Each structure stands twice: as C-alpha cells, then as structure tokens.
Amino acid sequence: MQVPWRGGPYAALDHHFTVHLDAGIPGLAEYLADTLGELAAGNVAGPFDRYEVQRQADDLLQLTFQNSPFGTRLTPSGVASHLSWHINNQAINKTLPRATLLHSAAVARDGWAIALPAVMESGKSTTTTGLVQRGWSYLTDEAVELDPESLLVKPFAKSIALDPGSWPLFPALERPAPGGGAEQWHVPPGRIRIDAVAPITPLIAIISPRYEAGAPAQVERLEGGEAVMHLSPTIFSFSTYPERSLRFLAGLARRVPAYRVTLGDLDEGLDAIEAVFEECLAARKVTA
Amino acid sequence: MSWSPSARDVWSRGHVIEEPFEESVVVYATRSQTLHRLAGTSRVLWDLLERPRAVAEIVDEICASYSVPSERVLADVTKWAEPLIAARALVVTQGD
Numbered sequence: 001m002q003v004p005w006r007g008g009p010y011a012a013l014d015h016h017f018t019v020h021l022d023a024g025i026p027g028l029a030e031y032l033a034d035t036l037g038e039l040a041a042g043n044v045a046g047p048f049d050r051y052e053v054q055r056q057a058d059d060l061l062q063l064t065f066q067n068s069p070f071g072t073r074l075t076p077s078g079v080a081s082h083l084s085w086h087i088n089n090q091a092i093n094k095t096l097p098r099a100t101l102l103h104s105a106a107v108a109r110d111g112w113a114i115a116l117p118a119v120m121e122s123g124k125s126t127t128t129t130g131l132v133q134r135g136w137s138y139l140t141d142e143a144v145e146l147d148p149e150s151l152l153v154k155p156f157a158k159s160i161a162l163d164p165g166s167w168p169l170f171p172a173l174e175r176p177a178p179g180g181g182a183e184q185w186h187v188p189p190g191r192i193r194i195d196a197v198a199p200i201t202p203l204i205a206i207i208s209p210r211y212e213a214g215a216p217a218q219v220e221r222l223e224g225g226e227a228v229m230h231l232s233p234t235i236f237s238f239s240t241y242p243e244r245s246l247r248f249l250a251g252l253a254r255r256v257p258a259y260r261v262t263l264g265d266l267d268e269g270l271d272a273i274e275a276v277f278e279e280c281l282a283a284r285k286v287t288a
Numbered sequence: 289m290s291w292s293p294s295a296r297d298v299w300s301r302g303h304v305i306e307e308p309f310e311e312s313v314v315v316y317a318t319r320s321q322t323l324h325r326l327a328g329t330s331r332v333l334w335d336l337l338e339r340p341r342a343v344a345e346i347v348d349e350i351c352a353s354y355s356v357p358s359e360r361v362l363a364d365v366t367k368w369a370e371p372l373i374a375a376r377a378l379v380v381t382q383g384d
Contacts, residue, residue: 174339224314225325232323239321246316246323250307 005029009048013156014098015288017049019083025055026180028076033113035080035186038197039087043143049090053079065090077177079134080186084161091156092143099145100241100248103234104281106139106153107131112204112284113153114277115144117234123211123263126166129173129192136200138189143214143236148251157197158191159186169266205280206231206258215264217272224250227258257283283286293343293366293380300340302379317377324377333368337378 007029008018019036031052052064056072063071063086071082084232104117105124118124125141130140140156141158146153149192162170162185173192175185189196208230222230228249232238238245252258259276263269293356305316312327313334326334336346350361372378 083373222308223311225307225314225327228314229323242316242318242321246305246307246314250309250314251310282342 006134007033007036009041009044009046010036010039010087011044012039012158013101013143013154014094015049015087016041016044016046017051017087018036018066019051019053021053024057025053025061025178027226028053028079031076031178032083033037034188035084035159037188038190043273051083051086053083060258067229072255074179075181076179077181077183080177081183084184084186088142088158092107095145095240096237099235100148100245101180101286102144102231102234103142103144104144105141106144106203108139108153108198108201109136109277110235111201112277113139113198113201114273115146115203115206116151117144117206117231118210119233121211123209125160125162126169126211126266127209127263127269127273129160129166129170129187130164130266131273132160132189132192132196133170134274135193138192138196138199139198139201146252148248151203152200152250153203153253154200155197155203157189160192161185161187162187174219192213195275203256204284205276206252207276208234208258208260209258209263209273210271211263211269213264217264217268218262219259219272219276222253222258222260224253227253228262231258291318292361293362293364293369294382295342295344296382297343297345298340299346299369300379301337302376302382304377315372317372317375317379319376320328320374322375322377323326323373324375329367333365340381 004023005021010017048065054062056062058074062069063082105128106113106115116124116127121272128141139153141160143156146152173187176182231249235245251266261272303318307314312325313331315324347361349360351358369378
C-alpha cells in the first residue's frame with residue numbers, strides 16, 4: 001500500500017519548506033526527493049512553508065503553497081516544473097530584503113568560485129552543466145548570494161534546469177518525469193558527478209556567458225563601469241533597491257575581474273572560460 | 289528633436305547615485321531609474337558639474353582646454369546633455 005510522502009525540510013536560500021504528496025502517485029515522491037535532495041536543510045530552524053501535491057478527480061494533480069493552489073490539472077512533469085519555478089521565486093523574493101542577488105550560475109574549482117551572471121536564455125545552465133562535467137563543483141544555476149565583504153558565494157544547489165535546446169548536448173542526463181515527458185530536465189548535480197556540490201567558496205572572477213549560435217568563442221575584459229552596466233540587468237530587483245544594488249556591483253567590479261564571453265560551440269566556450277580562470281588564478285598567486 | 293540651451297542656462301546634477309571608476313563614472317538617475325556610463329569627454333563634463341554651472345561657463349572651460357571653436361563645443365555639450373536631461377540626471381535652471 002502506498003502512503004503519503006513528506007519531503008524536507010529544505011532550504012532554498014531564505015525559503016524554508018516541506019513538500020507533501022498524496023498517496024498513490026507512482027514514482028513522483030522518488031523523483032521529487034531526488035530533484036530537491038541537495039536542498040536538504042539539516043540544521044535550519046522552522047517554520048517551514050508547506051507545499052502539497054494533491055490528486056484531483058480526473059487523475060491530474062494540483063499544487064498548493066500554504067494551502068493556496070498555484071497549479072491545477074498538472075501532469076507529474078508539470079508538477080516538477082511548477083514546483084521548481086515557485087521555489088526559485090520564493091527563494092529570491094524572501095532573500096532580497098536581506099541581500100543582493102545576482103541572476104547567475106556559479107561553479108568552483110581549486111578553492112575558488114566563478115560567477116556566470118546572465119539574463120535568461122543566455123546559456124547559464126548549459127555552461128554550468130558543461131563545467132561540472134569537466135570536474136568543476138556546483139554552487140547554483142540560478143541565483144548567487146555573495147557577501148560583499150568576504151566575497152564568499154553561498155551554495156544554492158538546486159537541480160540544474162536544462163531546456164530542450166540543451167538536451168542534445170547532454171543525452172546521458174535525460175531525466176523524464178514519472179509518467180514520461182518533461183518540460184525541462186531537472187538534473188540533480190549528483191547525477192553529473194558524485195559530491196558535485198561545492199561548499200561556501202570565495203569568488204575569483206565574474207564571467208558573463210552569452211550563447212550565440214555559430215559564433216567563435218570570444219573573451220572581453222570589462223572595465224569597472226562597463227562591468228556595472230553589463231551586470232546591472234542581472235541584479236534581481238535592481239530598481240527596488242537601486243542604491244544597494246549599485247554599491248554592490250561597483251564594489252564587486254573594483255575587487256573582482258569581470259569578463260564577457262561569447263559561446264557558439266560549447267567546448268570552445270568552456271575552454272575559453274577555463275583559460276580566463278587559470279589567468280585569474282595565476283594573478284592571485286603572483287599577488288599572494 | 290534638437291534642443292538649444294541658452295548660454296545662461298545653469299546645469300546641475302539631479303537626484304543621482306554615482307560610482308566613479310578610473311576610466312568612467314556610472315550614474316544612476318533615481319527619477320528615471322536609468323543607468324548611464326560616462327567615459328572620456330563625457331566624464332570630464334560630468335566632473336565639471338560637481339557644482340552647478342552656466343552653459344557658457346562650461347563652454348568657456350572646454351574651449352580653454354581644447355582648441356575647438358565655441359560653436360562646436362556648444363553643439364557637442366548640448367548633444368551630451370540631452371539624454372542626461374531627459375533622464376533627469378541633469379537639471380536645467382534659468383541663470384541670471
């Protein structure tokens with residue numbers, strides 16, 4: 001007999017929550033447990049917000065948050081996408097009053113993190129997946145919380161959300177939802193490599209990726225003011241917190257080198273990013 | 289649409305938040321919620337407006353530094369100021 005399932009507690013930045021499933025939705029509990037696993041909040045105190053996945057009369061599913069529906073007549077694949085979207089939004093909205101957030105992926109190697117900020121559809125998740133496959137550790141593919149003083153990047157290790165355009169690049173990561181189909185592949189970083197998630201890591205460089213079909217890999221160093229202008233669209237709610245956001249970006253631009261990288265071919269682009277990282281690492285060693 | 293300032297107009301910085309860098313300054317105009325990066329001559333002009341100045345004074349100062357006819361300088365500073373005035377990063381008042 002199947003029993004109801006309770007997942008969590010989980011922590012997505014300042015969004016702390018649990019997920020509850022009705023009984024009898026084959027495979028969905030295991031799928032969500034795997035998808036959300038890296039967000040497990042070992043030592044986070046409550047209260048926890050509550051998501052529920054409920055069966056509807058016609059065998060489709062309904063998602064509620066704090067008892068209010070935000071998705072109805074969903075397939076299991078739709079549940080995964082809606083839930084992921086809602087968790088990201090809540091994570092960002094609950095953290096913003098306390099901290100500036102960059103719309104950015106981040107990965108780490110050799111004890112240093114790089115942030116990969118970019119607006120939507122620029123290839124952040126694809127770039128991140130490629131780097132993790134090359135041995136980098138994962139911090140996030142969505143939102144970077146960075147301490148402006150210590151420059152430490154806090155992990156927000158949600159599953160990597162791969163859109164259909166990226167699927168041919170990573171066929172081994174195919175992850176259909178229970179019942180088949182997927183709007184996105186929600187790839188837990190542990191599926192790419194065991195122990196793929198990095199701890200809190202200091203930032204060494206900002207490398208803003210932009211996918212442009214067929215373009216040769218190109219790297220451009222950004223002067224401080226250029227970096228602020230280029231990165232400002234990647235600050236969540238810049239216009240709500242303009243002074244804090246501008247000071248944050250300016251401080252970052254003064255302390256960390258910033259680059260813009262154009263990627264046409266993924267491997268060439270990743271080579272270019274790794275070359276920039278090596279350069280920054282060498283510069284650090286010289287300075288030290 | 290072109291705009292012709294009176295030489296007696298006084299330009300001053302509006303409600304802005306600034307972040308200076310070696311090569312440029314980034315200015316956020318709070319009223320229009322727009323960001324502007326000013327580099328090179330644009331930065332020189334912005335720095336001149338650390339205090340309110342009449343347009344004629346700005347033109348004279350630039351003419352004293354560069355060998356350019358004053359009509360040309362007036363045209364250039366006007367072109368420079370237009371978007372900043374539109375964004376309310378610069379405020380125009382009538383001089384005496």
